[in-house]
Amino acid sequence: MSEYxxxxxxxxxxxxxxxxxxxxxxxxxDIPEEQSNTITSSKEWFSYLEKNDKLAQDNLSYIExxxxxxxxxxxxxxVIEYRTTVLKISEDDEIDTKLTRIPSxxxxxxxxxxxxxxxxxxxxxxxxxA
Numbered sequence: 001m002s003e004y005x006x007x008x009x010x011x012x013x014x015x016x017x018x019x020x021x022x023x024x025x026x027x028x029x030d031i032p033e034e035q036s037n038t039i040t041s042s043k044e045w046f047s048y049l050e051k052n053d054k055l056a057q058d059n060l061s062y063i064e065x066x067x068x069x070x071x072x073x074x075x076x077x078x079v080i081e082y083r084t085t086v087l088k089i090s091e092d093d094e095i096d097t098k099l100t101r102i103p104s105x106x107x108x109x110x111x112x113x114x115x116x117x118x119x120x121x122x123x124x125x126x127x128x129x130a
Contacts, residue, residue: 002057003082003086004057004082004086007078007079007082007086008043008046010078011042011046011063011075011078011079012041012042012043012046014074014075014078015042015045015075019042019070019072020039020040020041020042020045022070023042023045023066023067023070023072024036024039024045026066026069026070027049027054027066030052030054031048031052035048049062049063060079060082060083063079064076064079064080064083067079
């Protein structure tokens with residue numbers, strides 16, 4: 001069994017049916033509802049993500065994002081450990097590409113960047129009391 005398969009197996013063992021519903025809900029923008037209804041196990045969920053280019057041995061940013069917004073730091077930690085030990089990719093190496101590889105996060109990219117001086121709204125000082 002490859003280390004990637006082992007990772008998915010380990011993650012699957014720690015995802016309950018209730019967790020799965022929450023994870024599917026977190027990716028509702030990327031999984032059509034009729035498809036989501038047919039996914040009944042975490043292995044099927046991982047398989048769907050792989051078939052739709054959301055998950056691969058060297059592309060884990062999508063599930064990292066899903067685990068993060070689903071408040072599953074335990075699963076996120078396992079994925080990050082795999083990425084840093086097996087793939088030898090640190091958080092700093094991936095910082096530039098992380099958001100652009102996650103389709104649902106693309107719309108937030110402009111929000112996250114710092115505004116330029118021209119974009120900052122300057123407020124007038126409060127009126128002086130007479």
